[in-house]
Amino acid sequence: MRIINLFILLTISSCGVNVNHNYSIDISKTNEYLNNGNIINLVINNPSENALSDLIFSIDSVEISPKYVLNNKLGVNTIKASFKVDDENFIIQKNIIIYSDTKPKLYTYKIINEFDHDMNSYTQGLEFDKDFNLYEGTGQYGFSTLKKVDFKTGKVIKKIFLDKSYFGEGITIMNDKIFQLTWKEKIGFVYNKSDFNLIKSFNYKNSLEGWGLCNDGEKLYKSDGTEKIWILDPINLTELDNFSVVTDNKIIKKINELEWYDGKIYANTYQFNKEVGLIIDPQSGKVEGVIDFSGLKTKVKQHPKLDVLNGIAYNKQRKTFFVTGKNWNKLFEIKILENQ
Numbered sequence: 001m002r003i004i005n006l007f008i009l010l011t012i013s014s015c016g017v018n019v020n021h022n023y024s025i026d027i028s029k030t031n032e033y034l035n036n037g038n039i040i041n042l043v044i045n046n047p048s049e050n051a052l053s054d055l056i057f058s059i060d061s062v063e064i065s066p067k068y069v070l071n072n073k074l075g076v077n078t079i080k081a082s083f084k085v086d087d088e089n090f091i092i093q094k095n096i097i098i099y100s101d102t103k104p105k106l107y108t109y110k111i112i113n114e115f116d117h118d119m120n121s122y123t124q125g126l127e128f129d130k131d132f133n134l135y136e137g138t139g140q141y142g143f144s145t146l147k148k149v150d151f152k153t154g155k156v157i158k159k160i161f162l163d164k165s166y167f168g169e170g171i172t173i174m175n176d177k178i179f180q181l182t183w184k185e186k187i188g189f190v191y192n193k194s195d196f197n198l199i200k201s202f203n204y205k206n207s208l209e210g211w212g213l214c215n216d217g218e219k220l221y222k223s224d225g226t227e228k229i230w231i232l233d234p235i236n237l238t239e240l241d242n243f244s245v246v247t248d249n250k251i252i253k254k255i256n257e258l259e260w261y262d263g264k265i266y267a268n269t270y271q272f273n274k275e276v277g278l279i280i281d282p283q284s285g286k287v288e289g290v291i292d293f294s295g296l297k298t299k300v301k302q303h304p305k306l307d308v309l310n311g312i313a314y315n316k317q318r319k320t321f322f323v324t325g326k327n328w329n330k331l332f333e334i335k336i337l338e339n340q
Helices: none
Strands: 004-007 024-029 039-045 053-059 062-064 067-069 075-085 088-098 105-116 123-128 134-138 145-149 156-161 168-174 177-182 187-192 198-203 213-215 220-223 228-232 239-244 255-261 264-269 276-280 287-292 309-315 320-325 330-338
Touching: 024 075, 024 088, 039 075, 075 239, 105 276, 123 255, 123 320, 134 168, 134 177, 145 168, 168 220, 168 255, 177 213, 220 255, 255 309, 264 309
Parallel strands: 105 287, 123 168, 123 309, 168 213, 213 255
Antiparallel strands: 004 024, 024 039, 039 067, 053 062, 053 075, 075 088, 105 330, 123 134, 134 145, 145 156, 168 177, 177 187, 187 198, 213 220, 220 228, 228 239, 255 264, 264 276, 276 287, 309 320, 320 330
């Protein structure tokens, strides 16, 4: 079995340390792409050959043994080592990536219907409520909106504009409230669904930006442009936890619009060169499916402001998905099908 040795010189921090020691963490592993359940072996690369003492390895502040069976969150994990050399304290660290142990299934789509969609809508969020009314959040400074739409005709039933200082992003509906994100302003809004009156605003804490939003009936899930999806309390909107979106060989960044369906998160993404969607396990962050949406963009009016696929909503009554894009003149009703 081939052993892959990784040597990366990392920053050493200690009081009065001589940086010429060049200590680093050396990881021996048996697989190119690490998965939970794999064994790693940790040692300190010690060119000075000075005696080390009080050596402790840890991941996320939890002490681990030098021979360690991975059992951690998917994505980037930081291994730290603390030790002494001649009574000097050293702390060094190194990142590893834990990937999904499952290769994503491939999916395609079948168009069921096509409906008119406002070509001026820079779609950022799309969702049906329990009565199967369609709501849409749009972006761009000075043009961001929240609106209720008759999806069969494209007619706007109700609409409000956000202040021109906000760039609207994803939306979700829970307990007769509409939650809407903004992009870089680190603020979100909660509205009464019936009249769009503002109930309150909330601030982001650790998440970087506002991108996509969905809910499972109990918690909100928020993407921020990185590989992370954040879990939010729907009452006080605090960020409870997060997970990274990963495949069997890649960390997926730029997760965009989100939709919750059948215990999974369906997501649009900027990551790939073609139009794709992801099916994500919210318990682990692993990508269980990749949906090839290529060809949809060619079916809409081609114009200078035409942008990417963004907007995915599930209609429980019709048992179909609805998808559109930024400045698309069509809303597509589709079935998602596994490739045979």
